[in-house]
Amino acid sequence: MINNLNILLPEIFLTLSIFTILMIGVFTKKSFNLVFNLTSFIIIISIIIILNVSDKTVKIFLDSFIRDSFSNFFKILILIASLFVLNSSKNFIIDRNINKFEYPIIVLISILGMFFMLSSNDLILFYLGLELQSLSLYILASIDRDNLKSSESGIKYFILSALSSGLLLYGCSLLYGFTGSTNFDLISNSLNKENTGAIFAMVFILVGLAFKISAVPFHMWTPDVYEGAPTSITSFFAVVPKVTGLALFIKFMFIPFSSILLEWQSIIIFISIASMILGALAAIVQKNVKRLLAYSSIGHIGYALAGVATGVVSGYESSIIYITIYVVMNVGAFSCLYLMKKDGKYRENISDLSGISKKHPLLSISLLIILFSLAGIPPLGGFFAKFYVFSSVLEQKMYALAIIGLLTTVISAFYYLRIIKTMYFDDSIITYDVVKNKLAQTTILISCSVLITFFLYPSVLNKLVNSLFAGQ
Amino acid sequence: MNFPILSTLIFLPMVSALFIFLSKEQKNNSSATYISLFSSIATFVLSLFVWYSLDLSSPEFQFIEEKSWVNDYIKFKLGVDGISILFIVLTTLITPICIISCINSVKERIKEFLIAILILETFMIGVFCSLDLVIFYLFFEAGLIPMFLIIGVWGGPKRVYSAFKFFLFTLLGSVLMLVAIIVIYWLTGTTDITQIYEIKIPKEYQNLLWLAFFSSFAVKTPMWPVHTWLPDAHVEAPTAGSVILAAILLKMAGYGFLRFSIPLFPVASEFFTPLIYTLSIIAIIYTSLVALMQEDMKKLIAYSSVAHMGYVTLGIFTFTKQGVEGSIFQMISHGLISAALFLCVGVVYDRLHSRLISSYGGLVNYLPKYSFLFVVFALAALGLPGTTGFLGEFLVLTGSFQKNYIVAMLATIGVILGAGYMLWLTKRVIFGEITNEKIKNFKDTNKLEIFMLTTLASLVIFFGFYPAPLIETLDVSVNNLLMNYEQSLNNIKVVSND
Numbered sequence: 001m002i003n004n005l006n007i008l009l010p011e012i013f014l015t016l017s018i019f020t021i022l023m024i025g026v027f028t029k030k031s032f033n034l035v036f037n038l039t040s041f042i043i044i045i046s047i048i049i050i051l052n053v054s055d056k057t058v059k060i061f062l063d064s065f066i067r068d069s070f071s072n073f074f075k076i077l078i079l080i081a082s083l084f085v086l087n088s089s090k091n092f093i094i095d096r097n098i099n100k101f102e103y104p105i106i107v108l109i110s111i112l113g114m115f116f117m118l119s120s121n122d123l124i125l126f127y128l129g130l131e132l133q134s135l136s137l138y139i140l141a142s143i144d145r146d147n148l149k150s151s152e153s154g155i156k157y158f159i160l161s162a163l164s165s166g167l168l169l170y171g172c173s174l175l176y177g178f179t180g181s182t183n184f185d186l187i188s189n190s191l192n193k194e195n196t197g198a199i200f201a202m203v204f205i206l207v208g209l210a211f212k213i214s215a216v217p218f219h220m221w222t223p224d225v226y227e228g229a230p231t232s233i234t235s236f237f238a239v240v241p242k243v244t245g246l247a248l249f250i251k252f253m254f255i256p257f258s259s260i261l262l263e264w265q266s267i268i269i270f271i272s273i274a275s276m277i278l279g280a281l282a283a284i285v286q287k288n289v290k291r292l293l294a295y296s297s298i299g300h301i302g303y304a305l306a307g308v309a310t311g312v313v314s315g316y317e318s319s320i321i322y323i324t325i326y327v328v329m330n331v332g333a334f335s336c337l338y339l340m341k342k343d344g345k346y347r348e349n350i351s352d353l354s355g356i357s358k359k360h361p362l363l364s365i366s367l368l369i370i371l372f373s374l375a376g377i378p379p380l381g382g383f384f385a386k387f388y389v390f391s392s393v394l395e396q397k398m399y400a401l402a403i404i405g406l407l408t409t410v411i412s413a414f415y416y417l418r419i420i421k422t423m424y425f426d427d428s429i430i431t432y433d434v435v436k437n438k439l440a441q442t443t444i445l446i447s448c449s450v451l452i453t454f455f456l457y458p459s460v461l462n463k464l465v466n467s468l469f470a471g472q
Numbered sequence: 473m474n475f476p477i478l479s480t481l482i483f484l485p486m487v488s489a490l491f492i493f494l495s496k497e498q499k500n501n502s503s504a505t506y507i508s509l510f511s512s513i514a515t516f517v518l519s520l521f522v523w524y525s526l527d528l529s530s531p532e533f534q535f536i537e538e539k540s541w542v543n544d545y546i547k548f549k550l551g552v553d554g555i556s557i558l559f560i561v562l563t564t565l566i567t568p569i570c571i572i573s574c575i576n577s578v579k580e581r582i583k584e585f586l587i588a589i590l591i592l593e594t595f596m597i598g599v600f601c602s603l604d605l606v607i608f609y610l611f612f613e614a615g616l617i618p619m620f621l622i623i624g625v626w627g628g629p630k631r632v633y634s635a636f637k638f639f640l641f642t643l644l645g646s647v648l649m650l651v652a653i654i655v656i657y658w659l660t661g662t663t664d665i666t667q668i669y670e671i672k673i674p675k676e677y678q679n680l681l682w683l684a685f686f687s688s689f690a691v692k693t694p695m696w697p698v699h700t701w702l703p704d705a706h707v708e709a710p711t712a713g714s715v716i717l718a719a720i721l722l723k724m725a726g727y728g729f730l731r732f733s734i735p736l737f738p739v740a741s742e743f744f745t746p747l748i749y750t751l752s753i754i755a756i757i758y759t760s761l762v763a764l765m766q767e768d769m770k771k772l773i774a775y776s777s778v779a780h781m782g783y784v785t786l787g788i789f790t791f792t793k794q795g796v797e798g799s800i801f802q803m804i805s806h807g808l809i810s811a812a813l814f815l816c817v818g819v820v821y822d823r824l825h826s827r828l829i830s831s832y833g834g835l836v837n838y839l840p841k842y843s844f845l846f847v848v849f850a851l852a853a854l855g856l857p858g859t860t861g862f863l864g865e866f867l868v869l870t871g872s873f874q875k876n877y878i879v880a881m882l883a884t885i886g887v888i889l890g891a892g893y894m895l896w897l898t899k900r901v902i903f904g905e906i907t908n909e910k911i912k913n914f915k916d917t918n919k920l921e922i923f924m925l926t927t928l929a930s931l932v933i934f935f936g937f938y939p940a941p942l943i944e945t946l947d948v949s950v951n952n953l954l955m956n957y958e959q960s961l962n963n964i965k966v967v968s969n970d
Contacts, residue, residue, distance in 0.1 A: 357625075361584075372617055377643075378610040384542075387606075387650075394654045402654075406647035413643055417620070417636060425624045425632050455610065459543045 089232030153228025168208025213245030235334030275302030332447025355428030531952030645691030711818030755782030795871020802864030
């Protein structure tokens with residue numbers, strides 16, 4: 001039993017520290033700064049702990065909890081992403097008066113939920129983790145409670161997400177009914193194509209997961225929530241839950257549903273194409289940068305799902321690489337929003353960017369690099385992400401998916417170019433306040449330098465990701 | 473040779489761009505200008521050295537550099553042969569001239585402009601050096617970013633439309649090429665073109681793959697009917713942008729046909745030859761007629777570029793020695809001449825800020841030196857014997873006569889039309905009545921302008937009379953290309969006869 005607890009160490013550490021800093025937050029006055037810094041510290045410690053555990057696959061608690069290199073990789077990715085998202089948004093949080101000490105703690109709780117989701121090998125543990133994560137996200141979406149838009153987005157997210165969780169739970173119960181087990185391995189063994197009921201259940205689970213990563217046609221909440229929630233929350237939403245959702249997609253495809261891959265595949269191909277097309281077309285008419293990024297993230301999830309749709313390990317690897325680079329780009333893109341401050345207010349319309357390249361050359365060149373990378377233009381990191389995904393798609397001879405996907409990148413290039421046009425070609429009307437936001441600037445710098453230098457060693461990520469599937 | 477000379481050649485401009493980026497703002501940005509000028513001349517000298525030390529008797533790729541890149545299966549492989557070295561030298565020659573032209577014409581944000589030009593140079597040299605399909609695609613596409621900014625930031629009134637059109641047209645063509653590259657990788661297990669030359673791609677795949685590559689190269693060449701982005705881009709781009717676009721970016725496609733389409737897909741190349749002939753002939757005749765009707769000088773030269781590139785594609789797909797050598801020669805010659813013509817337009821544009829033909833007239837009375845040079849380039853563009861323009865067209869026509877009479881005769885019409893629009897342009901701009909009083913106050917070309925234009929003029933005339941250095945450089949490589957092409961066609965015929 002004690003050995004088992006050892007395997008749970010990251011989760012236990014995270015839980016205990018959440019309790020501790022919650023107490024610290026309650027009993028000290030004006031504790032936001034302290035709790036915030038402690039949170040960053042806890043995240044770093046967690047990364048170190050996970051780095052130090054062995055990569056061997058271990059299953060504990062009646063095989064319901066699994067620790068393997070796959071879950072470890074995603075846990076580290078989530079922690080690093082959260083670290084950058086939180087720190088780059090610190091000044092923003094203070095400026096917007098949402099600097100309550102609960103903020104970082106709730107973020108940590110949602111990370112804990114994600115940890116359990118990633119490590120689950122059982123439907124019940126998976127669902128518990130999902131709910132823990134979702135409940136924290138509902139609170140985060142409406143954390144600026146005096147703001148009408150933020151509350152609205154929180155409620156919208158809550159209702160729709162609760163519905164999808166319900167569907168997912170229904171799917172889980174059906175799956176249990178048809179296979180007689182909640183354990184992923186046992187489900188996988190007893191599934192086959194004749195089991196129509198289980199395929200039915202699979203569709204429900206798929207819907208629930210697709211909602212969490214906002215894939216079309218379950219994307220409706222995304223633009224509103226992205227726009228309504230404070231930018232710091234939006235950037236968290238855009239990055240961290242997406243990573244988890246995609247990891248679970250891969251996990252489900254890899255273990256419980258591996259024997260009904262074909263049925264599952266055709267649905268994912270549809271979702272992927274629909275997301276790519278909608279993400280590309282709907283973003284064209286947006287005027288708000290956050291809404292635009294919402295649609296662009298829908299498109300990017302489409303590309304990542306194209307890798308998942310291949311149904312082979314190399315495809316999963318490519319979508320993991322894709323989502324990793326996506327994290328780097330989006331963290332950078334949102335950090336740029338923290339620097340767009342005028343007269344004490346943060347601007348988020350595309351027109352507010354007009355001509356900033358003259359007054360703010362560094363901000364605009366960073367945004368330029370990030371946007372070209374999002375558009376997938378070589379030699380930036382985003383190109384390699386797309387290259388890997390489409391190369392594994394073409395390996396499976398799915399020509400239509402690849403060609404549609406690449407054509408949508410041309411369409412989506414249009415709206416990224418439109419922002420660049422606003423920054424560089426239009427006349428200057430806006431000068432932002434001088435923002436001393438070292439944390440956001442560092443984040444942008446790191447993001448841009450990763451994207452630029454990625455082409456020197458494009459296989460760094462590959463080796464890491466290849467090792468995730470080596471054991472299986 | 474152990475020293476990575478090609479990587480140095482590629483990344484030298486980019487490193488100097490980094491220096492400019494980090495250098496402090498000064499009055500007139502003189503440090504930025506000097507750094508960029510110095511580094512681009514150094515690159516030019518280095519490329520001349522590569523040319524000099526290239527073993528011309530061998531058709532093999534030389535100065536090969538190989539590094540493992542993506543997962544050990546895609547290599548970062550560079551190398552040059554007799555064909556690519558000419559384009560590299562052309563690139564490194566045109567870039568310093570562009571930088572000199574910026575000193576006069578670019579008034580604002582010159583530092584950023586120079587950075588964009590140098591980064592673009594890196595990507596252009598990279599295109600001509602790469603021996604791997606993925607690397608080629610990387611450089612080919614990356615060039616869009618600086619060019620998009622050059623047109624959009626420093627361009628004319630309709631710059632946004634032109635920049636978007638340029639970017640999206642090219643990107644749309646290229647994504648299909650990316651699909652083809654990945655498919656080739658899964659077919660052959662490599663993207664190293666020297667290995668694919670040996671492996672040979674299965675016949676049933678060739679046609680589709682050829683079309684995918686063609687979609688990219690046709691947009692870039694540009695061939696009729698996807699040429700419409702070019703006049704817009706040329707008209708709105710600043711002088712240096714137009715020069716690079718006409719002199720080098722368009723040549724990437726012709727180079728791509730030679731390096732990829734023909735050796736990789738010989739069967740498909742033969743199959744699609746009628747298509748290329750038709751499109752080239754339409755390009756030559758139709759765009760020449762369109763050029764006749766233009767009011768805008770830059771637009772006229774842009775349309776004439778489309779017509780000249782028509783000769784290039786025609787020549788390449790004759791698969792005769794004269795045709796292929798002629799089209800490479802035509803590309804180099806067009807690189808020099810169109811660059812010079814755009815510079816000439818830039819010279820008067822800096823003075824009057826108009827590109828309309830009707831606002832000029834009688835320039836010869838006040839700008840004699842300029843007029844002399846302009847006439848030289850106009851005559852070279854229409855293919856006067858003694859200039860490079862003549863030799864290129866002559867060789868292409870000789871090549872195409874061997875293959876198809878009618879095509880060659882139709883192409884010859886283009887020569888006449890070319891003479892028509894160039895001479896008429898010269899008549900209206902240089903000679904004739906003085907219609908605009910402001911011309912009387914013009915100063916003749918200054919030293920920098922004279923320097924740029926005479927350099928190009930002397931090259932045009934020198935290689936027009938003595939083309940041997942160029943022809944000798946590419947001779948062996950072209951022979952090798954054609955030999956491999958015929959061999960693989962014969963092999964496939966033998967197989968199908970069995």
